[in-house]
Amino acid sequence: MRDLALRVRELIIATDHYRQAIAAAVGAGTHETATLVQLHLSGPLTPTAIAESLDLTTASVTGLLDRLAGAGFVTRSPNPCDRRSILVGLTEVGALTAKAIFDLFAEDVATALAGTTAQAERDATTLAIDRLIAVLRRRAAESDLAARFACIRENSES
Numbered sequence: 001m002r003d004l005a006l007r008v009r010e011l012i013i014a015t016d017h018y019r020q021a022i023a024a025a026v027g028a029g030t031h032e033t034a035t036l037v038q039l040h041l042s043g044p045l046t047p048t049a050i051a052e053s054l055d056l057t058t059a060s061v062t063g064l065l066d067r068l069a070g071a072g073f074v075t076r077s078p079n080p081c082d083r084r085s086i087l088v089g090l091t092e093v094g095a096l097t098a099k100a101i102f103d104l105f106a107e108d109v110a111t112a113l114a115g116t117t118a119q120a121e122r123d124a125t126t127l128a129i130d131r132l133i134a135v136l137r138r139r140a141a142e143s144d145l146a147a148r149f150a151c152i153r154e155n156s157e158s
Helices: 002-026 030-042 047-054 058-070 092-112 119-141 145-157
Strands: 074-078 086-090
Touching (some): 030 058, 030 074, 030 086, 047 058, 047 086, 058 074
């Protein structure tokens, strides 16, 4: 399992580099490009929904949306279901950019899995990734996660 954990760690690092390279190519930050793709996949969202999907504060999302709107990627419009909120949607250039980002990612995933011909292999890979996502999300949500590491520091100082 340790070897697999090392490979997953390398995957996470490669993913970080990939996201940074895509963002630089687009001329935006990684959170901005993640927002574009989220809007591409889900349609218009409220700033609160964007904040929740990216695990950011709403104040951070306000600045992020200002940058995206200033670059011509998104628009803000009144939310027809809630007069107190707005919806963020993609402009034409935002939609084209988001689609290009996601299509490139989908192409890269397909390239990586090109050697797996059987649907069963692809299904097993998808299932393993889904399980890993669930475990990592549960761990990230643990209320006592900081305590695990605090005791290490305490024990090393004694």
